[in-house]
Amino acid sequence: MSIKITLTVNGVKHTNKVEPRMLLVHYLRDVLKLTGTHVGCDTSGCGACTIHVNGKATKSCTMLAVQADKAKIITIEGMATHHELHPLQEAFNQCHGLQCGFCTPGMIMTAADFLTRNKKPNEKEIREALEGNLCRCTGYENIVKSIQYAADKMSAPKARKTKKEATV
Amino acid sequence: MSTNNGNGADAPNRFIGKSVKRVEDKRFTTGHGRYTDDIVLPHQTYAAFVRSQYAHAKIVSVNITTAKAMPGVVAIYTGAHVAEVNGVPCGWQVNFKNGTPMKEPKHPLLVTDKARHVGDAIAIVIARSKEEAEDAAQAVEVKYEELPCEIDAFKAAQPGAPLVHDDVPNNICYDWALGNPIDEVNAAMNSASHVTTLEFVNQRLIPNAIEPRCYNASYDRIHDHYTLYTSSQNPHVIRLLMCAFVLGIPEHKVRVVSPDVGGGFGSKIFHYTEEALLTWCSKHIGRPVKWTAERSESFLTDAHGRDHITKAEMGFDNDGKIVALRVKTYANLGAYLSTFGSCVPSYLHGTLMQGLYTTPKINIDVTAVFTHTTAVDAYRGAGRPEATYVLERLMDLAAHEMKVDPVELRFKNFIPPFDGVTQPGYQTQVALQYDSGNYHGVLEKGLQMLGYDDFRKAQKEAAHNGKLLGVGFSTYIEACGIAPSSVVGSLGARAGLFEFGQVRVQPTGKVTVFTGSHSHGQGHETTFAQVVADKLGISMDDVHIVHGDTGKIGFGMGTYGSRSLAVGGTAIVKSIEKIIEKGKKIAAHLLEASADDIDFANGNFTVKGTDKSIPFANIALTAYVPHKYPDDLEPGLDFSSFYDPANFTYPFGCHIAVVEVDKETGKVTLKRFIAVDDVGNIINPMIVEGQIHGGVAQGIGQALFEGAEYDNNGQLTNASYMDYCMPRADDFPMYETATQITPCPHNPLGVKGAGEAGAIGSTPAVVNAVLDALWSGGHEVKDIRMPLTSERVWRAMQN
Amino acid sequence: MIPVAFDYQKAKTVDEAIAALSNGNSKILAGGHSLLPAMKLRMSQPSKLVDISSISALKGIKEEDGEIVIGAATTHADIASEKLIKNKLSIFAEGASMIGDVQVRNHGTIGGSLAHADPAGDWPALVLAVDATIEAQGKNGKRRIKATEFFTGLFSTALQENEIIIAIRVPIPPEGTKATYQKFSQPASRFAIVGCAVVRFPDGKTNIAFTGISDNAFRADNAEAALSAVIFLSDHYASAEYRKHLAKVYLKKALQAVV
Missing domain, CATH: 3.30.465.10 (Uridine Diphospho-n-acetylenolpyruvylglucosamine Reductase; domain 3)
Incomplete structure (x- = not known):
């Protein structure tokens, strides 16, 4: 059997017929060709497939595409807006938060969700927030620093000033 | 920080020695990396494997009738179809002590007679989609006749053990020894006033690069040409091994591409059966075929690391000086010889038994054994972590037994500093000659960072309050920059270990660099560009690094053994030297001077002592538009070099761990980790620090978290992330790192290599720290088996 | 990684879900975080999933x-x-x-x-x-x-x-009730090797429950007796003996937390 689903991915609406057993991550990678979301395991352990489903960090390997019918999805490809990198994307570069890059999209998506809930995290909170994401290259320290860097940047006065200016 | 510019010019380094941000990051942070699984070719098909559920079983029959009739199935092949094809080769021949070559049983692409480990491949199913391939693979009926198995290297080598290969008696691949004659070592050991003995297991690890292995092979019938995309650390080596040894197809008809690769740590060096089989299949079905390992498959089929059973003895005189070292190791090779499986426990392990110490008599004896387990090969550090573990565990234990300070014991036994230029290299008892070293320096720096005296006070106080704090030391050395071809050739390597580097100056002065090294996280696109930009006096934006494609890069030996910069970087530097030399001739002609009078610095060719000068870009243009040009010179500005190093490089360092052990549960908390590493000159400190971090995390992972668990039936019982404990962010404190710089005297960059250091030094430091904590509480424990799970530590405290 | 093919029905009401379950080997899909991993490894092969997540x-x-x-x-x-x-x-x-x-x-x-x-x-x-x-x-x-x-x-x-x-x-526990959950995690999966939940009511009545240590979670208000009767699970992270020890340690931790 195949089922029609309609969902919004990175602001673009898609309608497709999919087999019920198709995992959301395979839908994104194989149907929509959004290959920035990766598969690193088969037991929901590594977090490389993390995306946002209706604003929540989600392991897209543990969700069926049919479950995402009507959902709003953001993947790593949707994080930069108007060619401007998301502060986390900039931070990972500035703090050397990646090496091979395979876990990076999942790390960034998890961190982005986390920073919406905790705008001024400490080191311990950041490390705990990464509980569902594995990295084999970095030893995590520079990922922690990247997230701290992005948090600082996102709450820096400069950002507020821009907002204020915009309202003036 | 001292850096060696190497081109003789006094131009300041604008990039070398600086933490330049990585140029490759943007594609990864935006989701535009291109890994092998991201590549879908026209008419793509997908493969799934039928794998043995038993560790040792006769294959009675394989019935593919039902599976073949299932929807979407394109082809199914079993061992019978590829019986005539060679198996994958081993790249290093180690000889028995009596001089006969090691036993080298065939490692077939698909098994026919029997399965030798859980996960051994029995059939490949190719279908239009992944789903259909998996469905059909499940429908292949295999009848097994289960046979007894053995997973333990020591037991497998005993008479009567079940044989992995019928023609390998006692499952022994080889026995091997290195160092001083055993009777000399025995005599020295007998003269010792104290002998520390330690029997332990250096457990089996699973490398677990987060990108699973993936291959995509295609065949172009019109041009009789194959393309293999592979998640490999060394595409040229894969092409060489697959063409020459397995499939017998000419190399010029095969292109092997390693695009972005999601981590390797050694496990992606080797030529795997799936690579050759998919390539073979692509011609037979006339369509591209892709296979991506599932993680549960990776656990069973990626080559594992370590797995040694060792007894080590270290003898000391009255003064605490080491007089002898005797080591006996049973090394588990798994069911088959992987590409470098044979050299890891021998030449990459035994040769490091000198460590940093002046030990006068050393003998290491290794028996390498086949078992009914996944093949074992190089994993970050490869042999050197095992050697370091032997020595550094012995040092802290010996200090405890002799009631001396472990730091003092090391200082007493260190090889004195030598620079390898004005002073000769240090000749070890185990074949190698160290290049340059200052071993006192790294330990002194580490102690400063630790605040050793204060720590010991705090430890006493903690013990008084019923808390267990411990510190562990590890001062390590490794042999990297693998390797001088003539040396490794004489030791049995079946390939040269040089590197290739080509520098192509475009007519506009922009530079394309082709390197045989491969980056799968190391940041070559940045580090190599820093070197090239500085040496040519141009912008980093004007340098593009190309790697990972046999269709573009003349040759290559790839990335492993911390060799990229020391060997691959030097090949590039050699090509740059040729560029500059030719540029000087062109400049001399244009400036009407002698080439000997031309200096090159800051991107300008200048007549010495004058202000007459021509920029690099103009020389480049002239080389391609040679209107006004020397008669005896070819046009163009494009040079290649093959660089074969004169020696290994020998990074070293000092790692210190501080732990707290929970008395009630045995749970270990890592409180501090200090790493002082000397990796020679440093091109990009940020990247070096990142390499150290990653290595340290893996080494700590070995000490505290990781380890393959086989049951007696040969089942890998923790083959998923639900059971195999990968270190996570909240397992670590912030690392405290520092570097010391003792340049490598024999390569122009003065670099030694940084990729493996962290994984080599860290493990024994952590285990030593846990034992020190237990000792502080009065628990006399000699060893706890790694990983130091809470239960194992708790048990150690119950005695 | 890919489950065996199955039919899928999104139920809008509980009644609809119950009706949908009646034929064959059907399973309920809610969050899917226990079921889907098992299906991906083909350890579970239902012929139909009834999705209740939008009820x-x-x-x-x-x-x-x-x-x-x-x-x-x-x-x-x-x-x-x-x-x-x-x-x-x-x-x-x-x-x-x-x-x-x-x-x-x-x-x-x-x-x-x-x-x-x-x-x-x-x-x-x-x-x-x-x-x-x-x-x-x-x-x-x-x-x-x-x-x-x-x-x-x-x-x-x-x-x-x-x-x-x-x-x-x-x-709803009366005002003044104290409660805690103390967990010793399996380091890889972070499931409980020992989980001990304790609720202490103002009148002193204390509920104690354990998970992770035996085939199923259980109440153990009389903890000492309960623990002596348990058949403890055993795996390579925690033998039965160690689990038993941990159960006592975590019970003590939990009781201390509600005093």
Whole structure:
């Protein structure tokens, strides 16, 4: 059997017929060709497939595409807006938060969700927030620093000033 | 920080020695990396494997009738179809002590007679989609006749053990020894006033690069040409091994591409059966075929690391000086010889038994054994972590037994500093000659960072309050920059270990660099560009690094053994030297001077002592538009070099761990980790620090978290992330790192290599720290088996 | 990685879901975080999934007649962050925030977790300790099952065939009640090797429940006697003997926390 689903991915609406057993991550990678979301395991352990489903960090390997019918999805490809990198994307570069890059999209998506809930995290909170994401290259320290860097940047006065200016 | 510019010019380094941000990051942070699984070719098909559920079983029959009739199935092949094809080769021949070559049983692409480990491949199913391939693979009926198995290297080598290969008696691949004659070592050991003995297991690890292995092979019938995309650390080596040894197809008809690769740590060096089989299949079905390992498959089929059973003895005189070292190791090779499986426990392990110490008599004896387990090969550090573990565990234990300070014991036994230029290299008892070293320096720096005296006070106080704090030391050395071809050739390597580097100056002065090294996280696109930009006096934006494609890069030996910069970087530097030399001739002609009078610095060719000068870009243009040009010179500005190093490089360092052990549960908390590493000159400190971090995390992972668990039936019982404990962010404190710089005297960059250091030094430091904590509480424990799970530590405290 | 093919039905009501379950080898899909991993490894091969995640009646947390009622399809994350839970049933917030990782908590549901009855799951100990009842609905209507009667063995519960958990009902503990969940995690999966939930009421009555140490979670108010009768699980992270030791250590920790 195949089922029609309609969902919004990175602001673009898609309608497709999919087999019920198709995992959301395979839908994104194989149907929509959004290959920035990766598969690193088969037991929901590594977090490389993390995306946002209706604003929540989600392991897209543990969700069926049919479950995402009507959902709003953001993947790593949707994080930069108007060619401007998301502060986390900039931070990972500035703090050397990646090496091979395979876990990076999942790390960034998890961190982005986390920073919406905790705008001024400490080191311990950041490390705990990464509980569902594995990295084999970095030893995590520079990922922690990247997230701290992005948090600082996102709450820096400069950002507020821009907002204020915009309202003036 | 001292850096060696190497081109003789006094131009300041604008990039070398600086933490330049990585140029490759943007594609990864935006989701535009291109890994092998991201590549879908026209008419793509997908493969799934039928794998043995038993560790040792006769294959009675394989019935593919039902599976073949299932929807979407394109082809199914079993061992019978590829019986005539060679198996994958081993790249290093180690000889028995009596001089006969090691036993080298065939490692077939698909098994026919029997399965030798859980996960051994029995059939490949190719279908239009992944789903259909998996469905059909499940429908292949295999009848097994289960046979007894053995997973333990020591037991497998005993008479009567079940044989992995019928023609390998006692499952022994080889026995091997290195160092001083055993009777000399025995005599020295007998003269010792104290002998520390330690029997332990250096457990089996699973490398677990987060990108699973993936291959995509295609065949172009019109041009009789194959393309293999592979998640490999060394595409040229894969092409060489697959063409020459397995499939017998000419190399010029095969292109092997390693695009972005999601981590390797050694496990992606080797030529795997799936690579050759998919390539073979692509011609037979006339369509591209892709296979991506599932993680549960990776656990069973990626080559594992370590797995040694060792007894080590270290003898000391009255003064605490080491007089002898005797080591006996049973090394588990798994069911088959992987590409470098044979050299890891021998030449990459035994040769490091000198460590940093002046030990006068050393003998290491290794028996390498086949078992009914996944093949074992190089994993970050490869042999050197095992050697370091032997020595550094012995040092802290010996200090405890002799009631001396472990730091003092090391200082007493260190090889004195030598620079390898004005002073000769240090000749070890185990074949190698160290290049340059200052071993006192790294330990002194580490102690400063630790605040050793204060720590010991705090430890006493903690013990008084019923808390267990411990510190562990590890001062390590490794042999990297693998390797001088003539040396490794004489030791049995079946390939040269040089590197290739080509520098192509475009007519506009922009530079394309082709390197045989491969980056799968190391940041070559940045580090190599820093070197090239500085040496040519141009912008980093004007340098593009190309790697990972046999269709573009003349040759290559790839990335492993911390060799990229020391060997691959030097090949590039050699090509740059040729560029500059030719540029000087062109400049001399244009400036009407002698080439000997031309200096090159800051991107300008200048007549010495004058202000007459021509920029690099103009020389480049002239080389391609040679209107006004020397008669005896070819046009163009494009040079290649093959660089074969004169020696290994020998990074070293000092790692210190501080732990707290929970008395009630045995749970270990890592409180501090200090790493002082000397990796020679440093091109990009940020990247070096990142390499150290990653290595340290893996080494700590070995000490505290990781380890393959086989049951007696040969089942890998923790083959998923639900059971195999990968270190996570909240397992670590912030690392405290520092570097010391003792340049490598024999390569122009003065670099030694940084990729493996962290994984080599860290493990024994952590285990030593846990034992020190237990000792502080009065628990006399000699060893706890790694990983130091809470239960194992708790048990150690119950005695 | 790819489940065996199955049919899929999104149910809009509980009745519809129950009707849909009746034919063949069907399973309920809520958050899917226990079921899908098993299906991906082909350890579970249902022929049909009935998705209850969009039945709004199964979601949310409310106070009703002195009880907190949690819809079965409410996620761990929602429970952990809900004000009502934090104020009146803080042990649920504490426990929910220790489950899996953030991505798992965002989708995994309390009902799914209870129905799965993993011997190392956290919810079983929590619902046992707070005297919860599990409200289920089947063809014959609704019924309430006491948590103490719900867990019947390894991955098995008192649920009948085609019965769906619809809510978890917890009597609001009186003011002054203290409660805690103390967990020693398996380092890889972070499931409980030992999970000990303790609720101490103002009158001194103390509920104690364990998970992780045996085939199923259980109440152990008379802990000493209970622990001496348990057949402890054993694996390479914790032998039976070590689990027993940890159970005592974590019991002590938990009791100290509620004094």
